[in-house]
Amino acid sequence: MLSIKNLSKTFNAGTDYELRIFNDFNIHINKGECTGILGANGCGKSTLFNIISGVIMQEKGVITLNGKNINNLKENERAQFIGRVHQNPSAGVSPSLTILENISLSDKKCQKFTLRKLINKNKIETFKEILRTLDLGLESKLDTEVKYLSGGQRQSLSLLMATMNKPELLLLDEHTAALDPKTSRLVMEKTKELIKTQNITTMMISHNVRDAVKYSDRIIMLDKGEIILDVRSGQITEKELLNIYNSRNYGSSLQEAV
Amino acid sequence: MNTLILTSIEQGLIFSVLAIGVTITFKILDFADMSVEGTFPFGAFLFAKLITTGISPLLSTLLSFAFGSLAGLLTYTLNIKLKIKALLSGILTATMLYTINLRLNGKSNIGLFSYDSLYDGFEPVIILVFLVFTVKVLMDIFLKTEIGYLLIATGDNETLVKSLGENSNKYKLIGLMLSNGLVALSGALMAQYQGFAEITMGTGIIVIGIASIIVGDTILRKRKILKLTSRAIIGALIYKFIGAVAIDLGLAPTDLKAINAIIVIMFLSYNTFSPVKTRKAKELKVVEEAKC
Numbered sequence: 037m038l039s040i041k042n043l044s045k046t047f048n049a050g051t052d053y054e055l056r057i058f059n060d061f062n063i064h065i066n067k068g069e070c071t072g073i074l075g076a077n078g079c080g081k082s083t084l085f086n087i088i089s090g091v092i093m094q095e096k097g098v099i100t101l102n103g104k105n106i107n108n109l110k111e112n113e114r115a116q117f118i119g120r121v122h123q124n125p126s127a128g129v130s131p132s133l134t135i136l137e138n139i140s141l142s143d144k145k146c147q148k149f150t151l152r153k154l155i156n157k158n159k160i161e162t163f164k165e166i167l168r169t170l171d172l173g174l175e176s177k178l179d180t181e182v183k184y185l186s187g188g189q190r191q192s193l194s195l196l197m198a199t200m201n202k203p204e205l206l207l208l209d210e211h212t213a214a215l216d217p218k219t220s221r222l223v224m225e226k227t228k229e230l231i232k233t234q235n236i237t238t239m240m241i242s243h244n245v246r247d248a249v250k251y252s253d254r255i256i257m258l259d260k261g262e263i264i265l266d267v268r269s270g271q272i273t274e275k276e277l278l279n280i281y282n283s284r285n286y287g288s289s290l291q292e293a294v
Numbered sequence: 295m296n297t298l299i300l301t302s303i304e305q306g307l308i309f310s311v312l313a314i315g316v317t318i319t320f321k322i323l324d325f326a327d328m329s330v331e332g333t334f335p336f337g338a339f340l341f342a343k344l345i346t347t348g349i350s351p352l353l354s355t356l357l358s359f360a361f362g363s364l365a366g367l368l369t370y371t372l373n374i375k376l377k378i379k380a381l382l383s384g385i386l387t388a389t390m391l392y393t394i395n396l397r398l399n400g401k402s403n404i405g406l407f408s409y410d411s412l413y414d415g416f417e418p419v420i421i422l423v424f425l426v427f428t429v430k431v432l433m434d435i436f437l438k439t440e441i442g443y444l445l446i447a448t449g450d451n452e453t454l455v456k457s458l459g460e461n462s463n464k465y466k467l468i469g470l471m472l473s474n475g476l477v478a479l480s481g482a483l484m485a486q487y488q489g490f491a492e493i494t495m496g497t498g499i500i501v502i503g504i505a506s507i508i509v510g511d512t513i514l515r516k517r518k519i520l521k522l523t524s525r526a527i528i529g530a531l532i533y534k535f536i537g538a539v540a541i542d543l544g545l546a547p548t549d550l551k552a553i554n555a556i557i558v559i560m561f562l563s564y565n566t567f568s569p570v571k572t573r574k575a576k577e578l579k580v581v582e583e584a585k586c
Contacts, residue, residue, distance in 0.1 A: 121451070130447040130454050133356040141443060146459035149440040198457070 128194025337481025362478020
């Protein structure tokens with residue numbers, strides 16, 4: 037369970053470019069649920085994720101994850117609790133390393149990295165088994181450098197690597213936005229499978245209303261740093277959601293579901 | 295001609311240690327570390343200082359590596375702690391090292407002919423082959439360790455390193471110190487080889503380092519099996535050899551710097567313009583993608 041209380045964040049404070057994103061913002065994410073976050077560009081979705089994962093620091097506010105106050109932890113220290121998949125498929129992998137090397141690195145996540153050899157031959161079968169669950173044939177390409185994989189393959193690998201140590205919270209930051217519709221659907225299905233079987237608390241930013249309704253248990257809509265809608269996904273239809281969104285955002289419209 | 299070949303092999307081997315060092319920053323970390331211009335003579339002057347105070351050649355050489363790595367610590371501090379851009383941090387370090395080098399022995403040129411050197415009693419080439427091989431093997435082993443892989447990943451994608459729970463700056467520090475240590479080692483080897491340490495010996499040295507990497511990559515680009523270290527060594531040898539041939543053809547040694555730069559330009563433009571190469575590279579990419 038994640039809870040954020042009295043969050044405030046202003047960019048460029050004290051300058052002519054001052055931009056207040058959050059003012060006394062509160063949010064509570066239930067354990068084991070997938071919460072979809074919707075909102076126009078600039079509404080604070082990514083800032084929220086950046087604050088949760090420690091990339092940027094808030095001015096005020098307390099973040100607690102499963103009872104632990106994580107306020108003072110740095111980005112790399114929060115990594116042991118929080119997994120994150122980015123929009124860019126290359127952001128979650130090391131492109132010039134092979135699949136095996138990438139998986140071996142994430143297998144050591146948040147343990148002590150030493151001068152021992154990274155590749156452990158005894159673990160290769162286990163890794164193959166894990167890769168087989170993705171159903172993309174990656175298990176037979178262990179020695180392929182990740183930069184030669186397609187966006188969908190890379191993103192699936194990122195997802196796997198982000199969830200390998202069973203994080204307490206998974207942040208999905210428009211993780212299918214850079215993929216074509218078919219691949220995007222495949223990755224979404226894999227995502228659902230992973231978070232359901234491992235029961236991971238998840239927050240998912242999306243611009244795709246259909247995905248939000250279909251894959252989340254709860255939908256939150258943000259506008260100018262405030263929650264303007266908070267419903268169970270069964271209680272609202274795609275159309276209603278789009279209407280609320282459009283009424284709030286004047287000209288801009290949410291990407292129509294494919 | 296034989297002396298020419300031998301000399302260029304020997305100098306090429308000395309510069310291959312430099313090239314391996316530059317590979318760590320420029321290629322692995324993607325950090326344009328210009329401090330090399332100061333670190334190379336720093337290694338030479340450190341060696342001169344140590345050997346003239348009566349320390350053995352082997353220990354002096356090893357200490358040059360150790361103290362040389364501190365230049366990496368300085369660049370790291372400027373770049374990461376004081377948030378000065380990488381390029382400028384390196385230049386600032388090199389500038390400071392210029393003064394330090396002069397201060398170290400109180401003069402800009404120190405003759406070492408009357409002192410012992412690592413090469414005493416052997417052909418320099420034998421000692422150098424052994425040394426370069428040792429550096430290469432140790433480096434290859436290091437890059438296969440957990441820390442070594444994190445060094446590569448830091449250059450590739452810092453976000454990933456942080457998401458693995460690690461502080462990526464730590465690996466930049468390791469890379470910079472290792473790189474500068476190797477460059478200083480190369481400088482110490484050069485000082486003993488030529489019999490003197492001189493303040494201008496670092497000028498344009500970064501071009502030699504980068505050129506070796508580029509030559510190694512251009513000639514052997516399709517060979518995935520070759521490790522980065524092997525590429526740097528082969529690149530340094532070929533590069534030095536081309537320069538030696540130019541001198542042998544009648545160009546004055548004072549022309550060498552311009553020749554060095556022209557070799558780099560030739561190899562880089564070969565990469566850009568060669569139609570056959572470009573097509574083959576494209577085909578190769580298609581094949582590689584198809585295989586996946």
